[in-house]
Amino acid sequence: MNDLMTRLELSALQDRYVSIIDNDRMEEWPTLFTEDCLYQIISKENEDLGLPAPIMHCDNARMLRDRVVALRNANIFEQPVYRHCLSGLEWTGDGADGYRCQTSYVVINTSAAGESTVFQAGRYLDHVVRTPDGLRFKSKRCVYDTSRVQTLLAYPI
Amino acid sequence: MNDLMTRLELSALQDRYVSIIDNDRMEEWPTLFTEDCLYQIISKENEDLGLPAPIMHCDNARMLRDRVVALRNANIFEQPVYRHCLSGLEWTGDGADGYRCQTSYVVINTSAAGESTVFQAGRYLDHVVRTPDGLRFKSKRCVYDTSRVQTLLAYPI
Amino acid sequence: MNDLMTRLELSALQDRYVSIIDNDRMEEWPTLFTEDCLYQIISKENEDLGLPAPIMHCDNARMLRDRVVALRNANIFEQPVYRHCLSGLEWTGDGADGYRCQTSYVVINTSAAGESTVFQAGRYLDHVVRTPDGLRFKSKRCVYDTSRVQTLLAYPI
Numbered sequence: 001m002n003d004l005m006t007r008l009e010l011s012a013l014q015d016r017y018v019s020i021i022d023n024d025r026m027e028e029w030p031t032l033f034t035e036d037c038l039y040q041i042i043s044k045e046n047e048d049l050g051l052p053a054p055i056m057h058c059d060n061a062r063m064l065r066d067r068v069v070a071l072r073n074a075n076i077f078e079q080p081v082y083r084h085c086l087s088g089l090e091w092t093g094d095g096a097d098g099y100r101c102q103t104s105y106v107v108i109n110t111s112a113a114g115e116s117t118v119f120q121a122g123r124y125l126d127h128v129v130r131t132p133d134g135l136r137f138k139s140k141r142c143v144y145d146t147s148r149v150q151t152l153l154a155y156p157i
Numbered sequence: 158m159n160d161l162m163t164r165l166e167l168s169a170l171q172d173r174y175v176s177i178i179d180n181d182r183m184e185e186w187p188t189l190f191t192e193d194c195l196y197q198i199i200s201k202e203n204e205d206l207g208l209p210a211p212i213m214h215c216d217n218a219r220m221l222r223d224r225v226v227a228l229r230n231a232n233i234f235e236q237p238v239y240r241h242c243l244s245g246l247e248w249t250g251d252g253a254d255g256y257r258c259q260t261s262y263v264v265i266n267t268s269a270a271g272e273s274t275v276f277q278a279g280r281y282l283d284h285v286v287r288t289p290d291g292l293r294f295k296s297k298r299c300v301y302d303t304s305r306v307q308t309l310l311a312y313p314i
Numbered sequence: 315m316n317d318l319m320t321r322l323e324l325s326a327l328q329d330r331y332v333s334i335i336d337n338d339r340m341e342e343w344p345t346l347f348t349e350d351c352l353y354q355i356i357s358k359e360n361e362d363l364g365l366p367a368p369i370m371h372c373d374n375a376r377m378l379r380d381r382v383v384a385l386r387n388a389n390i391f392e393q394p395v396y397r398h399c400l401s402g403l404e405w406t407g408d409g410a411d412g413y414r415c416q417t418s419y420v421v422i423n424t425s426a427a428g429e430s431t432v433f434q435a436g437r438y439l440d441h442v443v444r445t446p447d448g449l450r451f452k453s454k455r456c457v458y459d460t461s462r463v464q465t466l467l468a469y470p471i
Contacts, residue, residue, distance in 0.1 A: 004319060004322045004323065004326070005161060007322065007326060008161045008164065008165060008322060009161065012161070012164060015244060015245050015246050015247065016245075016247060018244055018245045018261070019244075019245035019246075019247050019259065019261065022245055022261050022280070023245075023259070023261075023280065044395070081201075081278075081302045083244075083245075083261045083262070083263050083278040083279070083280075083302065084244050084245065084261065085242040085243075085244050085263055085399040085420075086244045086245075086399075087329060087332055087333075087397075087398050087399050087400045088329050088330075088332045088333035088336055088337075088397075088398065088400075089329050089333075090329065090330060090333050102333065102337070104332070104333065104336050104337075104397045104398065105397070106242075106397050106399055106422050106430070108263045108275055108278045110278055110302040110303050114303050115303070116263070116275040116276075116277070116278045116302065116303050117275060118275070118422055118430040118431060118432070119430075120430070121395075121397040121422045121424050121430045122397070123336070123337065123397075145395045145397065145424040145430065146424050146428050146429070146430050162318060165318045165321065165322060166318065169318070169321060172401060172402050172403050172404065173402075173404060175401055175402045175418070176401075176402035176403075176404050176416065176418065179402055179418050179437070180402075180416070180418075180437065238358070238435075238459045240401075240402075240418045240419070240420050240435040240436070240437075240459065241401050241402065241418065242399040242400075242401050242420055243401045243402075263399075265420045265432055265435045267435055267459040267460050271460050272460070273420075273432040273433075273434070273435045273459065273460050274432060275432070
């Protein structure tokens with residue numbers, strides 16, 4: 001019963017995370033992380049080989065906030081219109097050191113011309129901790145299957 | 158705890174909604190709405206500009222039932238085979254005036270030739286109220302990202 | 315309330331099922347079934363016509379374990395990289411004879427070249443029973459919409 005409620009809480013956090021990105025409320029995005037967080041986007045190939053070569057790397061929340069400012073002010077590229085699909089949530093941990101949580105994602109992008117295609121598929125590897133504000137990401141690593149990144153990846157996944 | 162159970166109830170309603178459409182139980186579709194409901198499908202572009210030009214508009218449940226009869230009896234176009242993917246459910250409200258609920262959707266269509274492609278991506282903007290029969294849609298607005306509607310959109314989303 | 319918790323349990327089972335496949339933990343796959351289980355993959359066309367012509371058929375857990383061994387040792391084809399999207403979970407039953415559960419799925423495959431496309435869409439028709447180890451599939455039937463199976467289907471869906 002408690003486990004099912006923890007599952008529901010983690011699921012609510014993931015849903016809020018993708019809703020913020022998909023509905024262009026990017027200013028809220030850093031608020032879902034702890035100040036000393038890690039955020040990475042890395043290919044499955046590099047992850048499997050243990051190669052530390054992420055295509056995006058932020059190791060504190062200030063870097064996340066900076067990125068949002070950059071996106072808002074230096075936005076010379078076409079803004080993507082993402083919709084995330086989530087599934088396969090699994091987690092471990094008793095809460096003492098938070099929870100390790102894994103979720104599959106598929107991101108659909110709709111181009112300005114109106115065509116929707118699969119932009120990226122992969123999984124989130126998350127370390128989630130409980131804070132006075134609720135569950136937050138201490139670490140979020142996006143490991144993508146799609147080895148060819150199709151367009152400029154300036155937005156978070 | 159109560160919030161998590163409300164979330165679960167709203168999620169069950171959304172799942173039932175898409176299951177009805179995806180499994181061709183269209184006669185059940187109007188039963189998920191209140192009699193004085195609003196149902197709309199509108200493009201993100203028009204929604205963002207505040208232009209009231211939905212491509213489908215029904216402002217009571219009788220219109221929904223009429224549409225199902227029309228689909229069943231005047232079905233001269235190829236019937237779509239949809240599968241909805243949902244994510245990003247967020248909601249507000251204390252239940253006194255129901256709940257405002259937002260969910261991202263991606264609709265996959267499989268053609269008669271057997272090819273599956275992304276048909277439409279977007280989000281539901283819902284007003285859900287509690288009735289003696291359970292949670293029902295007082296308003297459901299489907300705001301699609303895909304500006305080019307790829308085929309005749311006679312079926313609900 | 316009890317119904318909502320059952321729903322959450324069924325949802326956790328489905329999530330674990332797809333996570334096992336998507337993250338290549340195939341050895342765990344048979345453990346989600348009872349020993350006297352049925353596993354089938356069948357086209358919607360055949361299912362609707364009542365034609366018993368599944369493209370995969372296993373009627374006990376030993377056959378599932380054999381398949382995993384075969385996949386691991388006779389793996390001369392390219393291994394797929396799947397991501398499942400789930401939605402529309404509905405269920406009936408009071409638990410005495412388990413639960414009948416239906417869920418829509420969309421499987422995204424990413425090729426070695428890095429392109430992600432919709433591989434298969436369809437629905438699970440499941441009979442889930444409670445065992446000392448938790449909920450398990452007594453029967454899982456994958457009914458796919460995509461009439462043209464695009465590549466060799468050696469992996470479970």
